[in-house]
Amino acid sequence: MSATAPAGSSQRRPAYRRLSVEQRRAQLLDAAVVLFAHHSPEQVSLDGVAAAAGVSRPLVYRYFPGGKQQVYEAVLRTAADNLVARFAEPAEGSPLRRLASGLRRYLAFVDEYASGYAALMRGGCVAATSRTTATVDEVRQAAVEEILRHLEVDEAPPPRLQLAVRSWIACVEVAALTWLADERQPPAEELSTYLVDQFFGTLAVSAAGDEECADVARRMLEKESADGPLPDVLRRMLPLIEEAAPLLG
Amino acid sequence: MSATAPAGSSQRRPAYRRLSVEQRRAQLLDAAVVLFAHHSPEQVSLDGVAAAAGVSRPLVYRYFPGGKQQVYEAVLRTAADNLVARFAEPAEGSPLRRLASGLRRYLAFVDEYASGYAALMRGGCVAATSRTTATVDEVRQAAVEEILRHLEVDEAPPPRLQLAVRSWIACVEVAALTWLADERQPPAEELSTYLVDQFFGTLAVSAAGDEECADVARRMLEKESADGPLPDVLRRMLPLIEEAAPLLG
Numbered sequence: 408m409s410a411t412a413p414a415g416s417s418q419r420r421p422a423y424r425r426l427s428v429e430q431r432r433a434q435l436l437d438a439a440v441v442l443f444a445h446h447s448p449e450q451v452s453l454d455g456v457a458a459a460a461g462v463s464r465p466l467v468y469r470y471f472p473g474g475k476q477q478v479y480e481a482v483l484r485t486a487a488d489n490l491v492a493r494f495a496e497p498a499e500g501s502p503l504r505r506l507a508s509g510l511r512r513y514l515a516f517v518d519e520y521a522s523g524y525a526a527l528m529r530g531g532c533v534a535a536t537s538r539t540t541a542t543v544d545e546v547r548q549a550a551v552e553e554i555l556r557h558l559e560v561d562e563a564p565p566p567r568l569q570l571a572v573r574s575w576i577a578c579v580e581v582a583a584l585t586w587l588a589d590e591r592q593p594p595a596e597e598l599s600t601y602l603v604d605q606f607f608g609t610l611a612v613s614a615a616g617d618e619e620c621a622d623v624a625r626r627m628l629e630k631e632s633a634d635g636p637l638p639d640v641l642r643r644m645l646p647l648i649e650e651a652a653p654l655l656g
Numbered sequence: 657m658s659a660t661a662p663a664g665s666s667q668r669r670p671a672y673r674r675l676s677v678e679q680r681r682a683q684l685l686d687a688a689v690v691l692f693a694h695h696s697p698e699q700v701s702l703d704g705v706a707a708a709a710g711v712s713r714p715l716v717y718r719y720f721p722g723g724k725q726q727v728y729e730a731v732l733r734t735a736a737d738n739l740v741a742r743f744a745e746p747a748e749g750s751p752l753r754r755l756a757s758g759l760r761r762y763l764a765f766v767d768e769y770a771s772g773y774a775a776l777m778r779g780g781c782v783a784a785t786s787r788t789t790a791t792v793d794e795v796r797q798a799a800v801e802e803i804l805r806h807l808e809v810d811e812a813p814p815p816r817l818q819l820a821v822r823s824w825i826a827c828v829e830v831a832a833l834t835w836l837a838d839e840r841q842p843p844a845e846e847l848s849t850y851l852v853d854q855f856f857g858t859l860a861v862s863a864a865g866d867e868e869c870a871d872v873a874r875r876m877l878e879k880e881s882a883d884g885p886l887p888d889v890l891r892r893m894l895p896l897i898e899e900a901a902p903l904l905g
Contacts, residue, residue, distance in 0.1 A: 530779055530789045540779045567850075570834055574854070577830045578823035585819055601816075601865055605823070608861035612853045615892035628900050638903045643864035648897070651877050654887045 432470050435460045436481055443482045444519060447526035448534035451475065479534045480542075486523065487546050490516050494553040501635030502557050502627050503603050509553070510579070510599040517583045518591065525587050528580055547576055558623050565619035571609045578605055604640040681719050684709050685730055692731045693768060696775035697783035700724065728783045729791075735772065736795050739765050743802040750884030751806050751876050752852050758802070759828070759848040766832045767840065774836050777829055796825050807872050814868035820858045827854055853889040 438460035687709035863873035
């Protein structure tokens with residue numbers, strides 16, 4: 408089978424460039440990633456994948472005997488790995504600024520994989536299975552762990568803190584879907600500021616009701632700086648809080 | 657067909673109670689609602705529905721020719737209507753207390769429909785289609801509208817406020833799923849307090865970045881009272897905010 412011949416063996420037949428199994432699989436996957444990024448799974452066909460990769464439909468089947476669903480799941484795996492790789496952020500400087508930086512990369516991913524992201528995250532996607540849900544959950548879990556790492560909660564995170572971080576991630580997903588539906592308005596930078604503010608709000612509210620969350624929030628505050636995002640959101644929140652102060656009697 | 661005979665016509669044959677089409681359909685649906693509430697769609701069979709309703713499998717097919725998927729969608733419709741009906745709350749007193757009261761009814765629903773709710777909302781449910789997703793979105797939209805009604809934003813809600821309310825609903829869903837997974841801990845009352853606090857936090861953060869949200873938040877504050885939920889969460893949040901104050905320079 409030509410598809411299994413090592414790349415080097417094709418040197419005498421340059422017109423039919425032979426790829427190794429791995430190279431061919433990567434080529435098919437690259438083409439499929441682009442298709443699934445720009446279309447919902449319903450709109451993608453195996454013929455489309457074959458055409459985009461410049462190969463025959465049977466060749467696609469040889470690599471993905473499970474057909475479109477198998478291609479989709481491999482694409483999702485690739486996209487998930489790509490997204491998780493973007494979470495990595497050095498543990499330096501203001502934690503909220505680090506979060507903003509990760510968020511910008513998340514929104515760049517959402518921008519790039521727009522249709523695929525929307526189809527998958529909106530739910531009811533025909534290609535969704537317990538396996539695709541598990542992949543999405545794995546990405547969320549990676550985000551939770553990266554955030555907890557920056558909050559210096561490496562083991563046994565308080566349940567209320569986990570809930571707060573997970574809720575905030577759900578909030579990011581809702582915001583990302585709304586952003587795509589609203590033709591990427593407001594600008595990514597503004598949306599990311601809003602979401603960082605929301606993170607602080609969620610953490611502050613969790614700290615109000617849970618001593619362990621309060622410890623984590625205080626540790627985070629110690630690492631915030633006057634030129635980080637926190638003073639700005641605090642300044643903007645204070646008028647409302649002052650307005651509520653009379654209720655405290 | 658016996659199933660179409662009016663209920664009254666069976667008076668001389670008490671052993672075979674004849675139900676009208678509507679009554680029979682309601683009876684099948686009642687049995688199916690209970691099954692789908694306590695099991696994931698994968699675990700429910702048409703035979704199970706027939707057995708629970710005390711009828712034959714062909715009779716279930718006569719009412720639901722689309723089989724299990726059609727039964728599931730009818731059950732989801734019934735459950736969605738049931739949930740939406742629970743959102744209705746008189747527009748009186750502290751808005752946050754009204755929210756707490758709606759949340760308690762939401763969590764009672766989640767408690768009652770636990771397995772079905774978890775299977776559907778976790779995603780990757782085999783019975784999920786664009787129709788079931790549309791039903792879930794319809795329920796979310798009803799929740800958004802009820803909340804906006806209490807915030808006295810009846811028309812043209814500011815986009816940032818809509819985003820805040822939608823994000824908060826996502827946060828409620830994450831919390832409800834976590835609550836089910838954690839064997840209903842913390843108690844519903846405590847979780848509902850936490851979520852009301854989060855609502856205030858989300859609104860306050862949105863108000864910090866958006867003048868229209870600030871107007872809505874101020875209007876809400878005017879309706880809050882010293883014995884409502886707000887003073888308590890404010891009191892608990894203040895220490896952290898005071899700790900952050902030095903950053904303001």
